[in-house]
Every structure is written in structure tokens, then in C-alpha cells.
Amino acid sequence: MNDRELDRRLVAAVGAMDAEAVRALLGAGADPDARGGDGLPVLCAAVAAYDSAVADALVEAGADPDRVLPDGTTPLWRAVDGGSPAVLTAVLGDEPRLRLPHEARERLLGLARSWYETGAAEELRRRTGAPGPAGTLRVSDDADAYHWVEQVSLGGLVVRAGHGGVLTVLEWAFRVLTPVDELIARAAGLPDEDHATWWEVVWVLLQRRSLETWSAVVAHRDHPDPAHRRFVAEYLRTRGIVVHDSPYAEREGALLADWAARESDPGMLARVLDAYAEYEHDGRESAGLRHAGHPDPRVRRQVPDLFFPAEGASLTPGARTALLGLLRDRDAEVRAGACRVAVSDAGLLAPAVRALTGLAGGPDARLRGEAAALLASCRDRTPAVADALFALLDDDDRITRLEAAYGLALRDDPRTAGAIDRVGPLGSAFVDDHRGSALWRWAREKARPEPA
Structure with a gap:
């Protein structure tokens, strides 16, 4: 594949927001500063799409976040303007305090501070002159969906209202030691810690x-x-x-x-x-x-x-007594938390397993998944546990089914082959997963002919 074809495929992969394909093409020699159909570097497309995973891959491969664009901005400027802390972190690159001159750092800080102090909706109103209220949507701001931010739209423009986080990232990257009280005030004014x-x-x-x-x-x-x-x-x-x-x-x-x-x-x-x-x-x-x-x-x-208990230590008698009561608590989440600790204690294993089998058949999908994981790896090898795991193969959640199949494989249960079918193909995301590896080993051992 020649360089032109590699770059063409890279542009397509960036447009499709396919970070895995982007990394593979960059590894094969595609130009991280390849230009898209609009004539701009593909990093600008990733920034505009709020695709932090693709932006990170491009910058890591050498894309220039400081390249001056026809409108006088840079990809880094656009990342600050966009209001996504995750995208900014991906685009910021190595040693920005040393890489950028003082004047450039001050302009970026001023841009972030202006957005933060004005507010996303008001700044969009100022830029577009559009009347009426802005549209807001709560969106995940990172590839792992750990943190959220409001996405604000008005007059045909869209921005993420995370400029307080953008400003915080820039200040630390440029070693501006903002007063602690001011930083905490930025967080305290938000709805929650996510x-x-x-x-x-x-x-x-x-x-x-x-x-x-x-x-x-x-x-x-x-x-x-x-x-x-x-x-x-x-x-x-x-x-x-x-x-x-x-x-x-x-x-x-x-x-x-x-x-x-x-x-x-x-x-x-x-x-x-x-x-x-x-x-x-x-x-x-x-x-x-x-x-x-x-x-x-x-x-x-x-x-x-x-x-x-600390590593190598055991539960104290007082802790065992308290946990035994919590295993019978009327609140399902309390019982699940008690199981996490009690399942490793020989004296509490039996009541913990009873609580887990109850959770495994309960209405809460998240707790069913947690019960599946704890039952799969626990030392109890009784038929009751195997039956509870088998029942979880009907769960809608694939990871819960994977845990159940893993637990059956650990027990060399004859229903494991059917369990593997219920899980389905795992794909590249599970190449290094201990559960997927255990199922693969079990299937390989069963396929091996018996010695004469």
C-alpha cells in the first residue's frame, strides 16, 4: 500500500471515528498530519468531532497541534475553543510550557478564561447573534464515558461547556498555580463529581x-x-x-x-x-x-x-459478626458489598454464597453481574453455585454471561461448551482477558484427542 492510499484510508478512519483503525494506519506509516477533503489536517477533524481517542492517537504519532491554519488558529486553539477537557488533554502534546512561547500560552489561557467567565451559551449568543435559548445536551466527554459535560448549541454552532476544566488543564500545563480556593470553587459549582x-x-x-x-x-x-x-x-x-x-x-x-x-x-x-x-x-x-x-x-x-483485612491478615471476630448481619441486610447493595469481603473468608463463605445466589436471581442487572463475578471465582464448587452460574447465561448483559461461562469452565462443568456458545465471539477487545483465555483453554483441552 503506497503512502497516498495510507493517507486516504487514515482520513476515512478519522471521519469514521475509528481509533483502532487510525492507530493501525499510523503504525503502517500514514502521515499523522494528512489533510482531509477540507484541506485541514485530520487532527482538526478529530477536534471538531470531539473524538479524544483519535486525537490522542494522532498527536502521539506526531501530529502538530501548533500548526498554523488558514484562519490563523491552530488545532490546539480549536481544542481550547471547543470546551472539551478530554480533547484538550489529547491535543496538548508534550511539554507545552517549553514548546509554546509565553505570548501563545497567555492567549490560550485568555481564550479559556473568557469562555469560562462568560458562559458557553452567552458566548455562542455573542458570536452568532442568535436569539432564544440555547439547546443543551448531557454527553460523555471521554472515550471511557467516565465523565460528562453539557454540549451547548445555538445559531448553528456547537460547543462543550467544560471550559472550567480546560482552563484548569492549561493552568497546570503552563505551571500557573491557581489558588486552591478558586479551583475548588470551579468544581463546587457543578451538579456532581462526574x-x-x-x-x-x-x-x-x-x-x-x-x-x-x-x-x-x-x-x-x-x-x-x-x-x-x-x-x-x-x-x-x-x-x-x-x-x-x-x-x-x-x-x-x-x-x-x-x-x-x-x-x-x-x-x-x-x-x-x-x-x-x-x-x-x-x-x-x-x-x-x-x-x-x-x-x-x-x-x-x-x-x-x-x-x-490487611494483606495476609484475617477478619477479626467483630468484623465477621458485623458482616454476617450485613449479608442479611434488607438492602441489596449492602448485601452485595458484604459479599465482596465475606466471600474470601472460610467462615463466611456459605452465607456469602447464599446471598450471592439471591442477588444473581434478583432484578438489579448491575448486581447480577457482580454476583456472577464473585460466584465464578469463589472457592465454593457445589452444584448450587454451578446452577446459579448456568442460570445467568440467560442474562441480557454479555459480560455477566462471560463471567458465568468462566465460572463453569473453572469448575469443568459439562455445560461449559454451551455456555461458550451463549457468550458468542469475543473479538480483539478480549485478547488479554483472563476470562476469555480460560474459555479458550477449556475448549482447546476438550478438543484434544484422548491418548490411546
Whole structure:
């Protein structure tokens, strides 16, 4: 295939938003700065389509985010203008603070700040002169659909209202240390923590690892606005997951223990306990025992994770007793959480399996999937578990069926061949998946002729 054909196919793959094909063509030698039918680099098409996965592939392969376009903009400028934090992150490229001159950095910051302060709808109204209300639509802002943002349309123009996140990303990329209070205010004004801007604020504050930054963030746990307190709980929870060997880990655990002991709002308490579960702290189990009987199910749902023992340790008698009660809780999510911990304990395996088989036959699709995964890998090899897994092969969710088939294969159940058929072809996405590999090995072993 010659270079011209490679580039033609790359343009088509970008237009089809096929990131896998784009990566394959770039690997085969297609030009990452190939031009589409409009004469613009294909990176501009990815930016316009809000396709962060394709934009990331192009920039990683060498597409120039700073190429000056006929209208005087650049792909990076267009990414800032578009208001998608995910697309901006993909287009930003390596070392933008060193790559871009001061004046260019200031113009980009000014553009993002202007959008953020004016508001997406008002800025579109200013640009188009269109009357009437703007149309808004909640959309996923990243390829994995973890975070959302509002997409705003007016007068034939469309933009994403994530400029607070865009501004936050740019500031950190250019090492502008925005005051902590200002950053938290950007997140606190949003509906929930799944908003793309909320995540960008959390992530930037996690990168700023000074004691000064940490202290300024946790000071908001006493803020009169509940949104600020929710932000602190989420910040600490995320730190517990992603920041390893934190110099503040012991201090954070003590802070969360004290917060959990005095928090009276059930919703906030649930968030605090969720964060506390990410820390190895001496008071964690005591907090779980204290709240195992809380009247609000949101609180009880967080309790089982507080009983997870340290690596190599076992559950304490008190934790076992509390978990046994939670396995019988009237709330299905509480029972599921208790199963996650109890299924690994020999003394609680039988009641955990009973709870899981109940969840596997229940109305909640998400909990059926979780029950399938826990039943598949648990040490119980009784016919009751195999039958529960077999019944899950009728589930509408393919991953639930995959877990069920995997569990049958681990048990060398004679119904595994039919289970594999029920799952169907897995495709390239499951090449390295442990469940798919187990089904492939099982089928290969059964196809091998018996020795004479």
C-alpha cells in the first residue's frame, strides 16, 4: 500500500471515528498530519468531532497541534475553543510550557478564561447573534464515558461547556498555580463529581503535592457549602487510590476517622466512609462497627469495605459478626458489598454464597453481574453455585454471561461448551482477558484427542 492510499484510508478512519483503525494506519506509516477533503489536517477533524481517542492517537504519532491554519488558529486553539477537557488533554502534546512561547500560552489561557467567565451559551449568543435559548445536551466527554459535560448549541454552532476544566488543564500545563480556593470553587459549582471539570480540578490538586496545597484543600471540610465538603471527601478518596506512599497518609486517616465520628449528615457520612476505606488506619474497623447498624442504607453500603483485612491478615471476630448481619441486610447493595469481603473468608463463605445466589436471581442487572463475578471465582464448587452460574447465561448483559461461562469452565462443568456458545465471539477487545483465555483453554483441552 503506497503512502497516498495510507493517507486516504487514515482520513476515512478519522471521519469514521475509528481509533483502532487510525492507530493501525499510523503504525503502517500514514502521515499523522494528512489533510482531509477540507484541506485541514485530520487532527482538526478529530477536534471538531470531539473524538479524544483519535486525537490522542494522532498527536502521539506526531501530529502538530501548533500548526498554523488558514484562519490563523491552530488545532490546539480549536481544542481550547471547543470546551472539551478530554480533547484538550489529547491535543496538548508534550511539554507545552517549553514548546509554546509565553505570548501563545497567555492567549490560550485568555481564550479559556473568557469562555469560562462568560458562559458557553452567552458566548455562542455573542458570536452568532442568535436569539432564544440555547439547546443543551448531557454527553460523555471521554472515550471511557467516565465523565460528562453539557454540549451547548445555538445559531448553528456547537460547543462543550467544560471550559472550567480546560482552563484548569492549561493552568497546570503552563505551571500557573491557581489558588486552591478558586479551583475548588470551579468544581463546587457543578451538579456532581462526574462532571469533567470536577475531575480535572481533583487531578491538578493531586499533582500539586505540597503540604500547603494539601492543607488548603482539607480546610474545606468545614466549609458551610456541602459541595465543598463533598469535594474534600472525593479528593481524599482519590488520593487514597492513586497516591502511593503519601507523606500525609496517617494524617489523612486520622482526619477521616475524626470526620466520620462527628458527621451527622448521612449522605456526607457515606462519602467520608467511602474515602476512609482507601486508607490503612487503626480506627477503620471501629468506624465500620459503629456504623454497621446505621438506619440509612447509604451509610451501611460503605461499611463492608472498612472490614477488608490487611494483606495476609484475617477478619477479626467483630468484623465477621458485623458482616454476617450485613449479608442479611434488607438492602441489596449492602448485601452485595458484604459479599465482596465475606466471600474470601472460610467462615463466611456459605452465607456469602447464599446471598450471592439471591442477588444473581434478583432484578438489579448491575448486581447480577457482580454476583456472577464473585460466584465464578469463589472457592465454593457445589452444584448450587454451578446452577446459579448456568442460570445467568440467560442474562441480557454479555459480560455477566462471560463471567458465568468462566465460572463453569473453572469448575469443568459439562455445560461449559454451551455456555461458550451463549457468550458468542469475543473479538480483539478480549485478547488479554483472563476470562476469555480460560474459555479458550477449556475448549482447546476438550478438543484434544484422548491418548490411546
